[in-house]
Structures are given as C-alpha cells and as structure tokens.
Amino acid sequence: MWQYQLSFDHPWYLALLIVLPLMWWFSFRSLAGLGSVRRAVAITLRTLVFALIILALAEVNLVRTSDRLTVIFLLDQSLSIPADRREAMIDYTNRAIEQYREENNKTGVIVFGREAAIEIPPFDDDIQVPQAIESTLDPEYTNLASALKLAQASFPEDAAKRIVVISDGNQNVGDALEQAGIMADSGIGIDVVPVFYQSRSEVSVEKVSTPADVRTGQPFDVRVVLNNSAEPTAEDNGEVQGTLRITRSVEGRPQTVTDQPITLPPGKHVLTVRQELDQPSFYTFEARFLPEDRDDDRMSQNNRATNFTYIRGSGQVLFIEDHLHRGEFDLLVDRLRLQELEVTVRPTNQLFTNLAELQPYDTVILANVPRELFTDEQIDMLVRNTEQMGSGIIMLGGPNSYGAGGWTNTELEKAMPLDFQIRNPKVVPKGALALLMHASEIAKGNYWQNVIAREAIKALGPQDYCGLLHWGALGEEWLWLGQSGHGMIPIGPNRDKMLARLSRMTPGDMPDFNPSLIMARKAFNQLPDAAIRHMIVISDGDPTPPTAGVVTGLINAKVTVTTVAVGSHGPAGHVELQKLATATGGKYYKVNQAKALPKIFQREARRVARPLIFENPDGFNVAIRYPHEMISGIDEPIPPLTGFVMTTVKANPLVEVELVAEVSEDEANNSILASWTYGAGRAVCFTSDAGARWANSWTNWDGYDKFFSQMVRWSMRPVGQQGNYSLSTDVESGKVRVVVTALDKEDEFLNFLDLSGAVVGPDMQPLPLRLDQTAPGRYIGEFDATDAGNYFITLSPGAGQAPIRAGVNVPYSAEFRDRTTDEPLLEMLAGMEPVGGERGLVIESGTSGQMDDALASWLATDVFRPGLAKAESSQGIWYLLVFVASCLFFGDVLIRRVSMSLTWVPPLVAKARDRLLGRETAPAATQYMDRLKSSKVQVSERIEKQRAAVRFEPSEEAASSTEVYEELPEAVEKKPPPKPATGGIEQPQAEEEGYTSRLLKAKKKVWEDRKQD
Known part of the structure; x- marks a missing residue:
C-alpha cells in the first residue's frame, strides 16, 4: 500500500x-x-x-x-437536462461505485447548477447517492467550473485523483476549460460522460426587437424571433402549432397588441408587428408562445421574451404623496402644470414595482411621505434611478419627511445633499426609546423581533437613547448595559454594539409585565435630558397585566407606551395591552401578519425623532446663501416660514446650500434648500413644505410658481435635442452587446465622442459599460448579463444633450437556450493530459438513445482504473x-x-538478555552471601579433616586463630597451608604448628596495622 x-x-x-x-x-x-x-x-x-x-x-x-485512488463524480443538476436523464445519472453513479470500487479506494459526489455543493464527501465505502438530491442549488444555470474547483479542493492528499463529469456541457457561468487546465497541472484526470437528449420538438422565443427610443408619432416595428429546434422525420414534419401573444405595458398596465395562431416549421422565424405611439412613456413589449400540445415543447421557461422602447416627449414629473393625506400638495401640482410641466401624481399605496416604471419620468418628487410606506427595494430603485439613470429626485419637507419621517440611515439619505440626523446635541433635544420583547407564537418570531428592533434603532439619531428588555436566563434583563447600570444608552457610539447583540437575542416567555415596566421607568427617570420618552411593547398578551401603580408611574415619568399584540392567546390579553397603550397616550396595534411589524416600529420610532421639527408660529426669515439656477430671479425679502425639518449639511464640497432659516447661528442645521449632483442625476432637498402647513405665506407670493418650477426643471434629466443617435442591443453567451450609431444634423458621422454609460441590473446593482469607437460614427460596448431580468442602459452623448436610454430584457437563463450537448467542450476536458498520468476518456452512451442501453455503455468503462500519477507525500x-x-x-x-572500564558491559548485556528471555535472576546481594557461606563451610570441613588425621584437639589459641582466619577478608587466600617436605615421613604435628604459627603472625600483623592507622 x-x-x-x-x-x-x-x-x-x-x-x-x-x-x-x-x-x-x-x-x-x-x-x-x-x-x-x-x-x-x-x-x-x-x-x-x-x-x-x-x-x-x-x-x-x-x-x-500510495497506490490509492479517489474518484469524484460531478453530476449536472441544471434544468437543461431532463428529469429522466438526471435520474439515470444518479443510477449510473451508484452502479459504477458498486461495480468497480476496490478496497481502500475513496469516492465522492458533487452536484452543481449555478453553484456546486458536496453531496457526499470522499469516503472509503460503497456510497449510494439518493434519487432526491439533498443539496440546495439554483438549477437555472450551469457552472461546471465551480464544480471542478470544488472537486479539486475536496481530494485527499494520499491518493491519485480522477473526476468523472456527467453533464451536457452547456456551461453558462464560469470557464471550465481554464479550471481543467489547472487541474491537469496538478495531476488530476478527467473522464466525461456526455448526456444526450432524445430528439423532440422545442420552441423558444429568442428575442423581441424594438428601437431603443422613438419620437412621438413615429412608426416602428416590433420583431419577434422564434425558433423551432425540431428535426423533421419521415413520420413527422416537425411543425408546431400554437398562439403568439404580444402585449404592451406602460406604468404596469398591460395591453394586448396581437393574439394570433401560428404554425412554426423547424428553424428560425421572424414575425413583425407595426406600432405607432403618441403618448410619451417607457413601453415594455412582451412576446409569449403558447403551444397547443405541451408535448411539442420540452421547456416552457424559454417561451417568452421582453424588450423596451422609450417614446420621447417633453419632460415628465412623478409626484408621490401620502395616500393617507391625499390632496395636501394639490396647489403645488396645479402650479407646476401651469408652468407646462407634465406631472403625474401617484399615492404611496400605488407605488412603482420595478425600475422600468420610473423610466418615463425625468424627476421624482417625494412630498412629505414617511419611510415605512416604502420597501427597501423601492428605496433602492429611487436611488439607482438617480445615480445610474440620471433622473432627478426632490424631497419636500413636512412632519413625515427626512429624519422626522424615519428616513435616517436609509439608502435615500446617502443620495441627498443633507444628512437627516442632527449630530449637535445642543440643537435638538434628545429622545429615548425602550423596546420590550416577549416571545411570541408568530412564524419566525425571533427573526422578526430582530428585524423590528433593527428598524427602530436605525430610525433614531446618534444623540437619542435606546434600550431593549427581554426575558433571559436571569429573568427580566437589559440586552445591553451602560455605565449607569441600566440599558438605556446613546445610539451614536453604540449602534454597532446594539446591532451585534440583537443577532444573539432569543426572547423568552415573560410571565409578568410589572418587573420590566418598572426597570424601564427607573431607566427613563435617570435620563433628565430626554425630552421624548417612548416605549414599544410587543407581546401575545400572556404575561400578568401591569398593576395600576406601575402604569401610574409610567404616566408620571411622561413615558408613552405603544403596544403590539401578536399571537393567539385570545382577546383577554389583547384588551390589557390596549388599556396600557390608552392609559399612557400610546397606540395599540393588533398584528396578524409578521411582515407588518417593521413598518409599525418604524412609525413608532418617529415619535422619538419629533424634536427634529422646528416650528415657530410667529415665523422666521429665510435668507439666500448661494446664488443658484434654482433661485435665479428670486430676490429678497423672501416670505417667512413657520417651520422646517432640521438636518445637517453633508461634509462634501459638491453640496450647495441656497436658502437657510435665520433661527440660530449654526447654519449647518438650518438648511431650507440644498442641492448636489449625485452620480448621473441631481438631488434637491427642500426642508419646509409647499404651503399646507409651514409655507402658507408663500402661496400668495409672486415668486412661488417661479421658485418651484425652476427647482423641478433644474433637477430633471436633460430633455433637449437628442441628436440622431440609434442604439441597438443583442444578448448572446451571457453578455449584452450595445451598438450606438451617432450622426449629426447633416447625417454626417460623429467621431471621437466620449460616450459614458451606466447600466442597472435586475439586482439594482450598477454594471460597468465602456463604449469604444470601432468605425466612423459607430461605438460598441458590452456587459455581463448572466442573470435573467431587466437591464436599463443610460448613455450620455455630451453636455447639453439628452441621455440615450434603453432597456434590454434577458427573459430566461442561457440554460434554456442551449438545447444540444456541447460535445466539443466535453472532449477537450477529457483530452487534458494530467501530469504523470494518462488522458481521460469520453464514455459514450451508445447509439440507440434508450436509457438502458446508455447505462450499459457507461458501465463498460472502469472509472477506477489505474493510469494516474501515484500520490506522493514528502x-x-x-x-x-x-x-x-x-x-x-x-x-x-x-x-x-573520558577513560572508563567496559567490564560492566557484558554483565549488563547478559542481564538484558535474561530479562528479554524471561529468565529469573537472583539479586546480587543474595549471590554474594551464598558464596561467603560456601567458603566458610569448605574451610570448616578441611579443619575437621586435619584434626581427625592427627587426633589433635586444638588449644584455645588455635581456636582463636581459626576464628581470626574466618574473619579475614576475602583478600587473604583461604586454603590450607602446604605440607612441608618430610622425606616421605608424615609429620602432622609439625605441619599443624607451622600452619598455626602463620595464622598467629597474620593476626598480629592485622592488629599492628590497626594500631598504626
């Protein structure tokens, strides 16, 4: 291995x-x-x-x-592959793993559409892919490159690597060839299994072609391109019958242009419808094909296409007013129309739903409308319409406008020349808002609690206070705490901290209202500089109602309480919530749909922002600070005003403040009229109203009509001479190609123009567009358009000329446009030669077209075969x-x-050997004593033998000598004395005496040595 x-x-x-x-x-x-x-x-x-x-x-x-191999299967799950083919792909994967995978080889599965996901990671087992893919994908696109990249990152390092791509190869996002080259350099082999479709009819509406812009009353053609991809056979000529329906929409109101039955033979066909329009606007044309027999059309997603045409006219104004206060600005609308401005009034309950509906208008006026009546998407459309499309935008003042209307911290605030917050606490009194969150039984309750709390915090200014009470692990507690010990802290330096804490909040089921309301009242009492004190309670009414004493304490602390009833605990709890709101001067809301909660909290948060409104019944003067085109011909004195919404001038040199209120020395917060250029458009802020409340003295002013008409005209998109420009668009391979032909009045080519362009995609994000001159009077550019939807194009020919506007629609993904297998791409993927290995294989599916035969052909190839560079780890x-x-x-x-003896080595080796062999060895001390005892016994036996031989009883002196001998150290040789030569005559007595004398001498010598020592 x-x-x-x-x-x-x-x-x-x-x-x-x-x-x-x-x-x-x-x-x-x-x-x-x-x-x-x-x-x-x-x-x-x-x-x-x-x-x-x-x-x-x-x-x-x-x-x-390593000899191991890892094989990862890439399964294409895009909608261009029929469902039966996707099931067969999974069946093949399971059977190939079961048939060819050997022990220790790993296998995994990755599925992909617009993105790739690991369905089963590489695993050393016979894995089986379920027919119902568990990964969540966008099947309307094919991104083979992302699948290859994910597979490369998923391989283990201890095995050879092979990928098996099972797809039709119709990629429309990413570059699979580039990624495959990177993988080949890493030694990864690629096998491909092309997926073919059964031959059947397929009709698609490929394109709706209209002129980009047309003059009023000028005839033009709407061309529809249809394609029948069926292949005629001997049994069937491939014709498809159905109905072609063409509709025209303006401001969201569709009208049928034609609804005719047609018969489409195989191939492409162009149908033309003549049009002539007298009403200037932005028109949307849609073509839809409806087959009589659904079996004649495999995919319905590609049966419609859309395009836009702009009918030019004089400048138009969209005037948006609050539907709850309709008619408040009728005087201003009538005066603007008298100045030959085309004004369309639209209430907030009939707002635009897409960017196309804003294109007929050259400026948009927001007349004292609150933020909660707009969705985030609609606000984004207003901003993009100004920044990229060049339209103007004007915001008129009133109690529901600017920061007082909850527009703080929105995208619209970024587009205006004034900030809607007052950063100087000396100018505006502070407000305080407390939020009381109680666990509710609405769907996604915790999610919506976070959403509404965020909206409330975003609506407050930096000088305002905010706190949030909820039922947590310790009972009633503040979500965040300040240095004073309670949770009412200023927004300015703590906004990010508050928003971060919200994401971790999980409100519990609060049993009693009293403790939380008492905590809130004590916190409000510690904020003497808070001029506005407001509290919002969201609950299902289940907690024990507050006592009369607690409610009285809130009233005495001048705290207004708004209650929001949610959930399903019956009317009893809701009645108690309503009583609390009525007693404290707040409002009561009963909510059945969670989506209504954010707007309620935005509206209630505006109560805290009321100090942004400056009112003086006696009036105050208005002074000119900067001479501007909007106030050209307007001379002082200007009639006084009685009120306006305070703002802060943006710290930007492009901002121009034309009028200010003479109410204080700090003119940074007293702006009445301010303007600037934002992107391709212009933005204007007028912080007072137009006569209904604060500008009553202006209604009889001679300069009223001139002032407001000049303001509107300055903000509008240029509507002058457009010149002889023609613009066409073409969608191909995920890109939109823009072609502009420019001629002058004498129809001569205009060369060397600096054509700048802006594009807004379906997600409201800007896209880059660069146009280069490629021929006399001809300019070409392109941008990516991989997402289906509307793309709006604005081109600026130059100063003083009206912009060229056009729209192009990508009705469906290229996934539904490619209807044949991209065999060349798949063959090139398999042809990549990995470093140190062999090229991959194109695994054919046979010629019968039957799924069973295709499976048998696929399984004839062993995808777990060797032939790749072995995995090496160094x-x-x-x-x-x-x-x-x-x-x-x-x-x-x-x-x-160091000099040392090595005599200890052999015993050590022997001892180690004995231990390894399991032998028992006696301790060294025991062996030493045994040797001493053995020596003593031997000496005693020798002495006894000698005594018996001479029949001699030793004297006391001899006995003592024997004891001395026994006590001699080992250094003294312990053996009997040699027998003296006697000429063969045995003399035991003499021998014994000689031996004894020697012992005595030895004893004496020992004692003498001891004395000397």
Whole structure:
C-alpha cells in the first residue's frame, strides 16, 4: 500500500562524502592513544556525525507513495437536462461505485447548477447517492467550473485523483476549460460522460426587437424571433402549432397588441408587428408562445421574451404623496402644470414595482411621505434611478419627511445633499426609546423581533437613547448595559454594539409585565435630558397585566407606551395591552401578519425623532446663501416660514446650500434648500413644505410658481435635442452587446465622442459599460448579463444633450437556450493530459438513445482504473538528522575525553538478555552471601579433616586463630597451608604448628596495622 524512499532537495551536497576516507586516515593516527577499541568507536561515531550533517545539508526528504485512488463524480443538476436523464445519472453513479470500487479506494459526489455543493464527501465505502438530491442549488444555470474547483479542493492528499463529469456541457457561468487546465497541472484526470437528449420538438422565443427610443408619432416595428429546434422525420414534419401573444405595458398596465395562431416549421422565424405611439412613456413589449400540445415543447421557461422602447416627449414629473393625506400638495401640482410641466401624481399605496416604471419620468418628487410606506427595494430603485439613470429626485419637507419621517440611515439619505440626523446635541433635544420583547407564537418570531428592533434603532439619531428588555436566563434583563447600570444608552457610539447583540437575542416567555415596566421607568427617570420618552411593547398578551401603580408611574415619568399584540392567546390579553397603550397616550396595534411589524416600529420610532421639527408660529426669515439656477430671479425679502425639518449639511464640497432659516447661528442645521449632483442625476432637498402647513405665506407670493418650477426643471434629466443617435442591443453567451450609431444634423458621422454609460441590473446593482469607437460614427460596448431580468442602459452623448436610454430584457437563463450537448467542450476536458498520468476518456452512451442501453455503455468503462500519477507525500527530515548528529557528537567527545572500564558491559548485556528471555535472576546481594557461606563451610570441613588425621584437639589459641582466619577478608587466600617436605615421613604435628604459627603472625600483623592507622 505504502512505499517509502528518500529524496534530496540539494543532492550536490552529497559529494562531500568523498572526504570520509581522508577523515578516517587522520583519525586513525590522531586517536592511536585511545586503544584499539575506543579508537574504533570514536571513528565510527565521527563518521556518522559527518554523514548525517551532509544529509541534512542536502535537505533529505522522506517520500511516501500510495497506490490509492479517489474518484469524484460531478453530476449536472441544471434544468437543461431532463428529469429522466438526471435520474439515470444518479443510477449510473451508484452502479459504477458498486461495480468497480476496490478496497481502500475513496469516492465522492458533487452536484452543481449555478453553484456546486458536496453531496457526499470522499469516503472509503460503497456510497449510494439518493434519487432526491439533498443539496440546495439554483438549477437555472450551469457552472461546471465551480464544480471542478470544488472537486479539486475536496481530494485527499494520499491518493491519485480522477473526476468523472456527467453533464451536457452547456456551461453558462464560469470557464471550465481554464479550471481543467489547472487541474491537469496538478495531476488530476478527467473522464466525461456526455448526456444526450432524445430528439423532440422545442420552441423558444429568442428575442423581441424594438428601437431603443422613438419620437412621438413615429412608426416602428416590433420583431419577434422564434425558433423551432425540431428535426423533421419521415413520420413527422416537425411543425408546431400554437398562439403568439404580444402585449404592451406602460406604468404596469398591460395591453394586448396581437393574439394570433401560428404554425412554426423547424428553424428560425421572424414575425413583425407595426406600432405607432403618441403618448410619451417607457413601453415594455412582451412576446409569449403558447403551444397547443405541451408535448411539442420540452421547456416552457424559454417561451417568452421582453424588450423596451422609450417614446420621447417633453419632460415628465412623478409626484408621490401620502395616500393617507391625499390632496395636501394639490396647489403645488396645479402650479407646476401651469408652468407646462407634465406631472403625474401617484399615492404611496400605488407605488412603482420595478425600475422600468420610473423610466418615463425625468424627476421624482417625494412630498412629505414617511419611510415605512416604502420597501427597501423601492428605496433602492429611487436611488439607482438617480445615480445610474440620471433622473432627478426632490424631497419636500413636512412632519413625515427626512429624519422626522424615519428616513435616517436609509439608502435615500446617502443620495441627498443633507444628512437627516442632527449630530449637535445642543440643537435638538434628545429622545429615548425602550423596546420590550416577549416571545411570541408568530412564524419566525425571533427573526422578526430582530428585524423590528433593527428598524427602530436605525430610525433614531446618534444623540437619542435606546434600550431593549427581554426575558433571559436571569429573568427580566437589559440586552445591553451602560455605565449607569441600566440599558438605556446613546445610539451614536453604540449602534454597532446594539446591532451585534440583537443577532444573539432569543426572547423568552415573560410571565409578568410589572418587573420590566418598572426597570424601564427607573431607566427613563435617570435620563433628565430626554425630552421624548417612548416605549414599544410587543407581546401575545400572556404575561400578568401591569398593576395600576406601575402604569401610574409610567404616566408620571411622561413615558408613552405603544403596544403590539401578536399571537393567539385570545382577546383577554389583547384588551390589557390596549388599556396600557390608552392609559399612557400610546397606540395599540393588533398584528396578524409578521411582515407588518417593521413598518409599525418604524412609525413608532418617529415619535422619538419629533424634536427634529422646528416650528415657530410667529415665523422666521429665510435668507439666500448661494446664488443658484434654482433661485435665479428670486430676490429678497423672501416670505417667512413657520417651520422646517432640521438636518445637517453633508461634509462634501459638491453640496450647495441656497436658502437657510435665520433661527440660530449654526447654519449647518438650518438648511431650507440644498442641492448636489449625485452620480448621473441631481438631488434637491427642500426642508419646509409647499404651503399646507409651514409655507402658507408663500402661496400668495409672486415668486412661488417661479421658485418651484425652476427647482423641478433644474433637477430633471436633460430633455433637449437628442441628436440622431440609434442604439441597438443583442444578448448572446451571457453578455449584452450595445451598438450606438451617432450622426449629426447633416447625417454626417460623429467621431471621437466620449460616450459614458451606466447600466442597472435586475439586482439594482450598477454594471460597468465602456463604449469604444470601432468605425466612423459607430461605438460598441458590452456587459455581463448572466442573470435573467431587466437591464436599463443610460448613455450620455455630451453636455447639453439628452441621455440615450434603453432597456434590454434577458427573459430566461442561457440554460434554456442551449438545447444540444456541447460535445466539443466535453472532449477537450477529457483530452487534458494530467501530469504523470494518462488522458481521460469520453464514455459514450451508445447509439440507440434508450436509457438502458446508455447505462450499459457507461458501465463498460472502469472509472477506477489505474493510469494516474501515484500520490506522493514528502516530509523533510533534515532536522531529525541534525538532532541525531548532535547526540552522536556528544558520544564522540565522551569516548575520546573520558577513560572508563567496559567490564560492566557484558554483565549488563547478559542481564538484558535474561530479562528479554524471561529468565529469573537472583539479586546480587543474595549471590554474594551464598558464596561467603560456601567458603566458610569448605574451610570448616578441611579443619575437621586435619584434626581427625592427627587426633589433635586444638588449644584455645588455635581456636582463636581459626576464628581470626574466618574473619579475614576475602583478600587473604583461604586454603590450607602446604605440607612441608618430610622425606616421605608424615609429620602432622609439625605441619599443624607451622600452619598455626602463620595464622598467629597474620593476626598480629592485622592488629599492628590497626594500631598504626
């Protein structure tokens, strides 16, 4: 399974090993004094140290080679592949794994559409893919490149790598060839299994072609391109019958242009409808094909297409007013119409739903409308319509406008020349808002609690206070705390902290209202500088109602309480919530749909922002601060006003403040009229109203009509001479190609124009567009359009000229446009030769077209076959060699510098051997005592034998001598004295006396030595 070998990063260092013989020669002579054994050991150690250092310098690596193989299957789950083919792909994957995977080989599955996801990670087992794919994908696109990239990142390092792509190859996002080249360089092989479709009819509406812009009353053609991809056979000529319906929409109101039956033979066909329109506007044309027999049309997603045409006229104004206060600005609308401005009034309950509905208008006026009546998407459309499409936008003041209307921290605030917050606390009194969250039984209750809390915090200014009470682990508690110990803290430095805490909030089921309301009242009482004190309670009415004393305390603290009843705990709890709101001067809401909650909280948060309104019944003067086109011909004195919404001038040199209110020295917050250029459009802020409340004295002013008409005209998109420009668009391969032909009044080509363009996509995000001149009077550019939807184009020909506007619709993804297998792409993927391996295979599916035959053909190829570079893992071990060399070097120094006996080595080796073999050895002390006892017995036996031979009883002196002998150390030789020569005559007595005398002499010598010591 595993094979090991060594490799070197710098092998030329190994040449230093030739120095070893020279080192041996010098060491043999210089170490001669150590003796033969020590010298041999020292030279051996020195040789090892030198060799290890050389190997470390060469950076030796331990290379491990594996025979394992990992195969990852990539399954195309896009909608261009029929459902039966997708099921067959999963069946093939399961059977191929079961049939060919060997032990220790891994396999995994990745599914892909617009994005890729790991369905089953690489695993050492016979995995089986379920027919119902669990991963969530966008099936309207094919991004094969992302699947290849994810597979490369998913491979383990200890195996050879192969990918099996099962797809039709119709990629419309990403570049699979580029990614496959990267994988081939990494040694990854690619097999492909082309998925073919059964031959059947397919009709698609490929394009609706209209002129980009047309003059009023000018005839033009609407061309519809249809394609029948059926292949005629002997049994069927491939014709498809159905109905072509063309509709025209303006401001969201559709009208039928034609509804005719048609018969489409195979191939492409162009149908033309003549049109002539007198009403200037932005028109949307849609063509839809409806087949009589659904079996004649495999995919319905590609049966419609859309395009836009702009009918030019004089400038138009969209006037948006609050549907709850309709008619408040009728005077201003009538005066603007008298100034020959085309004004369309639309209430907030009939707002636009897409960017196309805003295109007929050259400026949009928001007349005292609150933020909660607009969705985030609609606000984004207003901003993009100004920034990219060049339309103007005007915001008129009133109690529901600017910061007082909840527009703080919105995208619209970014587009206006004034900030809707007052950052100077000396100018505007502070407000305080407390939120009380109670767990509710509405769908996604915790999610909506977070949403509404965020909206409330966003509506407050930086000088305002905010706190949030909820039922947590410790009971009633503040979600965040300030230095004062309670949770009412200023928004300015803590906004990010508050929003971060909200994401972790999980309100519990609060049992009683009293503790939370008491905590809130105490916190309000510690904020003497809070001029507005408001509280919002959201609950299902289940907690114990507040007592009369608690409610009285809130009233005395001047806290208004708004209650929001949600959930289903019956009317009793809701009645208590209504009583609390009525007693404190707040409002009561009963909510059945969770989506209504954010607007309620936005509306209630505006109560805290009321101090932004400055009112003086006696009136105040208005002064001109900057001469501007909007106030051209307007002379002082200007009639006084009685109120306006305070704002802050943006710190931007492009902002121009034309009028200010003379109410304080700080003119940064007293702006009445301000303007700037935002992107391709213009934005204007007028912080007072137009006569209904604060500008009553202006209604009889001679300059009223002139002032407001000049304001509107300055903000409008240029509507002057457009010149002879023609614009066409074409959608192909996920890109929109824009072609502009420019002519002058004499129909001569206009060259070297600096055509700047802006595009807004379906997601309201800007897209880059660059136009380059490619021929006389001809300019071409393109931008990516991979997402289906509307794309709006605005081109600026130059100063003083009206912009060129056009729209193009991508009705459906290219996924539904490609109806044949991209065999060349799949063959090129398989043809990539991996480093160290063989090219992949194109696994054919047979010729019968039947799924069973295709499966049999696919399974004839072993995708787990060898032929790829074996997986290698390399690890440097030079540092280990350096460590070993250091240890051996210590041994080399030790053996040369320290003289030691090696007699202990054999016993140690023997002892180690005995332990390894399991032999029992007696302790050393026991063996020593046994030898002493044995010696004593032997000496005693010898003495007894000698006594018996001479029949001699030893005297006391002899006995003592024997005791001395027994006490002599081992150094004294313990053996009987030699017999003297007697000429063959035995003389035992003399022998005994000689032996005894020697013992006495030895005893005397021992005592004398002791005395000397």
